[in-house]
Amino acid sequence: MDITASTVFIPGATSGIGLGLALRLQAAGSTVVVGGRRTERLAAIAAEHPGIGTVEIDTADPASIERARDEVVSRHPGLDAVVLMAGIMEAEEFKDPASLEIAERTVVTNLLGPIRLVHAFLPQLRAQGSATIMTVSSGLASVPLAATPTYNATKAGIHSLSETLRVQLETTGVRVVELAPPATRTDLMGLKDNPTALPLEDFLDEVMTILGAQPDVAEVLVERVKWQRFAEREGRYDEVFEALSSRYRG
Numbered sequence: 001m002d003i004t005a006s007t008v009f010i011p012g013a014t015s016g017i018g019l020g021l022a023l024r025l026q027a028a029g030s031t032v033v034v035g036g037r038r039t040e041r042l043a044a045i046a047a048e049h050p051g052i053g054t055v056e057i058d059t060a061d062p063a064s065i066e067r068a069r070d071e072v073v074s075r076h077p078g079l080d081a082v083v084l085m086a087g088i089m090e091a092e093e094f095k096d097p098a099s100l101e102i103a104e105r106t107v108v109t110n111l112l113g114p115i116r117l118v119h120a121f122l123p124q125l126r127a128q129g130s131a132t133i134m135t136v137s138s139g140l141a142s143v144p145l146a147a148t149p150t151y152n153a154t155k156a157g158i159h160s161l162s163e164t165l166r167v168q169l170e171t172t173g174v175r176v177v178e179l180a181p182p183a184t185r186t187d188l189m190g191l192k193d194n195p196t197a198l199p200l201e202d203f204l205d206e207v208m209t210i211l212g213a214q215p216d217v218a219e220v221l222v223e224r225v226k227w228q229r230f231a232e233r234e235g236r237y238d239e240v241f242e243a244l245s246s247r248y249r250g
């Protein structure tokens with residue numbers, strides 16, 4: 001992905017990593033459209049950041065995905081990158097039956113949403129000859145956190161999907177790049193106030209450096225996430241899994 005000259009749609013960019021990445025990509029020279037459900041946030045972003053486009057989208061709703069796709073593509077016929085950023089993370093407790101609702105909306109938002117988005121945007125991206133799909137997994141795809149079983153499972157699913165989608169699209173000119181953030185200070189699950197999480201701007205600095213130096217990189221891995229991403233490969237899985245599980249046990 002050429003960070004200096006792409007036309008990018010980021011559904012899930014009304015806050016946090018998505019908004020931060022949108023602003024960095026725009027500053028680097030790309031044309032960016034941000035999407036999300038909170039229309040007041042979209043209006044504020046448009047007012048505060050001239051040149052950034054905004055589109056309302058609920059990635060849990062197939063009709064909303066198609067409407068947003070049509071709107072973005074009609075405004076930007078050269079759209080050549082989509083970042084599948086929208087996601088939710090909520091604690092679940094299997095001993096509480098009410099958690100089933102959390103699990104269901106997590107699967108719809110974090111796994112089915114990105115799958116539907118790929119289907120919706122692939123014809124547009126293929127028509128460009130050279131294009132990018134950026135998926136967003138997590139360090140928790142590699143070693144799961146006991147407090148969020150379904151969230152981890154959806155992110156492991158996104159990692160798996162990214163690998164096979166990359167192979168299926170090999171001959172199409174559409175590259176698949178997986179962004180796997182570590183715990184980063186955003187509104188997600190109270191992480192903004194978590195001193196052990198990576199400051200958002202530090203995370204974005206590293207991401208932009210990696211994308212700038214390696215436009216064809218398959219996985220964007222900042223230093224902090226390697227603790228989880230390479231745990232199995234480096235024989236540290238049990239230790240990292242235990243460290244994450246002890247946070248749940250308290």
Ligand SMILES: NC(=O)c1ccc[n+]([C@@H]2O[C@H](COP(=O)([O-])OP(=O)(O)OC[C@H]3O[C@@H](n4cnc5c(N)ncnc54)[C@H](OP(=O)(O)O)[C@@H]3O)[C@@H](O)[C@H]2O)c1
Nearest residue numbers: 012013014016017036037038058059086087138183184186
């Ligand atoms: N922060 C971390 O530690 C971390 C670590 C690993 C992975 N990630 C992943 O990074 C992504 C961004 O998270 P974040 O940390 O930046 O949290 P965030 O600030 O809460 O951002 C989440 C974004 O997703 C959007 N979203 C959620 N559900 C949506 C839906 N149904 N339709 C459209 N947009 C939706 C939200 O917009 P609206 O509410 O306006 O719809 C918001 O813009 C997520 O996929 C998350 O899993 C985050």
